[in-house]
Amino acid sequence: MTGGTFISTSFFYNYxxxxxxxxxxKTEDLxxxxxxxMQMYVNYYTRELxxxxxxxxxxxxxxxxxxxxxxxxxxxxxxxxxxxxKYAVHSYRRGTQART
Numbered sequence: 001m002t003g004g005t006f007i008s009t010s011f012f013y014n015y016x017x018x019x020x021x022x023x024x025x026k027t028e029d030l031x032x033x034x035x036x037x038m039q040m041y042v043n044y045y046t047r048e049l050x051x052x053x054x055x056x057x058x059x060x061x062x063x064x065x066x067x068x069x070x071x072x073x074x075x076x077x078x079x080x081x082x083x084x085x086k087y088a089v090h091s092y093r094r095g096t097q098a099r100t
Contacts, residue, residue: 009024009041011023011041018054019056020049020058021057022057022058024061026062029063029065029066032070036074038082041057042056058081059081059083064087066085066086
């Protein structure tokens with residue numbers, strides 16, 4: 001596979017938090033379309049799959065880079081279900097020690 005956007009979406013049920021946890025991993029920068037798609041997933045899981053006693057679903061977007069301004073204006077002010085973060089990739093060669 002060469003070029004393009006690679007996305008991995010995982011869905012879990014967390015028995016401790018009593019909610020669905022949706023994780024969206026993207027190798028490129030975050031866009032408002034990504035946030036909208038995650039909002040759709042969160043709404044679906046909350047409205048269709050949530051059982052009595054469950055907490056609302058949580059969506060986590062992990063991407064190569066994000067704009068705080070984009071996130072602030074795309075999500076509602078009272079948002080408590082969707083979170084976006086930039087991730088960092090570290091590679092270690094065999095025989096070297098990780099820095100602490």
